Amino acid sequence: MKLALVGDIGGTNARLALWHDQQLESVRVLATADYPGPEAAIRAYLDELGLPPGAVDSVCLACAGPVGGDLFRFTNNHWRISRTAFCRELQVRELLLVNDFTAMALGMTRLRDDETRVVCEGEAEAGRPCVVIGPGTGLGVGSLLALADGRWLALPGEGGHVDLPIGSPREAELWQQLYRQLGHVRAEDVLSGGGLLTLYQAICALDGHEPHLASPAEVTAAALAGDTVALAVIEQFCCWLGRAAGNNVLSLGARGGVYIVGGVVPRFAELFLASGFARCLRDKGCMSEYFDGIPVWLVTAEYPGLMGAGVALQQAFEHGQV
CATH class of the missing domain: 3.40.367.20 (Hexokinase; domain 1)
Incomplete structure (x- = not known):
């Protein structure tokens, strides 16, 4: 797996990390109220790490709300996301969206x-x-x-x-x-x-x-x-x-x-x-x-949902889904 990013986005906070060798690295917690959308928050995160656009190949975001289709509106904050626009703006090859409690459940496997x-x-x-x-x-x-x-x-x-x-x-x-x-x-x-x-x-x-x-x-x-x-x-x-x-x-x-x-x-x-x-x-x-x-x-555990997003991405890679 190339360099990947995972996120656990709730109503108040966006937890972001790199996913490398099946582990979380460089975890940061950003307030959703401070950014107009997930793209801006992720750009700020990558800028802090000194990573340019295109450095991340794949992204998995765990999102509060029912996931499906190209457009997703977050349940408990003002953010929305278009899969197509997200990948184009951040130069990401693949975006996997999962329900936040799908990720939370998968996080239980790594406790x-x-x-x-x-x-x-x-x-x-x-x-x-x-x-x-x-x-x-x-x-x-x-x-x-x-x-x-x-x-x-x-x-x-x-x-x-x-x-x-x-x-x-x-x-x-x-x-x-x-x-x-x-x-x-x-x-x-x-x-x-x-x-x-x-x-x-x-x-x-x-x-x-x-x-x-x-x-x-x-x-x-x-x-x-x-x-x-x-x-x-x-x-x-x-x-x-x-x-x-x-x-x-x-x-x-x-x-x-x-x-x-x-x-x-x-x-x-x-x-x-x-x-x-x-x-x-x-x-x-x-x-x-x-x-x-x-x-x-x-x-x-401090970041079980974030870990679960990594597990979801790992399983998707291993079974050819991304």
Whole structure:
């Protein structure tokens, strides 16, 4: 493989790196708000490394949103990309676009032992799919399956936009409050960085608290400092994440395990590990025992989506797809 570039582009940040000898090199994180589009961000990145146009032969970008056709509009930022115009402007031979959670799922195949924490003990069943789910700017959901030829198949989807599950009378009351605020209530409306603040506001409105926190970061900081309302927000967040993850396990038959990813949960990892997540994951009535022995991990790796973009590009090269 000639010199290649990989990117993991979310709503807030664009993570870029060179892909060389199946490893990431020269990782940089750029704010999407600072650039009019991906071409400008990549030009700035290459300029910093002293690489001229045409130095990179192939590019794989993991993008938040459904990927298909020549024109792609990013879900959670102002960027858009035309494959044809991108290749012409940057003098790139091949551009591979993959869904961001396809890349995130593929990134799970390269995790080191020190890049995960065990949430639920268990043994992954060979030949069964895994669920990869993670709150970040939005809620990403993907799945991963090992193929017989040694490749990995990651199935993209838009599972963050499913309806928020309700599993208790308290959650039904919260859902009604959220519905009054939002109308249709998606899982992503709560299970995301911004969703922490939305959930905080809903709990304050329902329980008669005067809201004094104004950002997701403030909610997290207050919870870590012992604020009782903020702690209730984190607990409910974790419980709803468990219900959403459990729904995906049942839908996919995902006895290969569950990976909790994204930038939100690691910020309150100890609270998450002590929360009702595991209880709500398996709170499925007559199907609760299905979850016995299914392992769950919290992923703490710094750039799993970026690594997954490299894996996607590597597999495409090895099987003649680019």
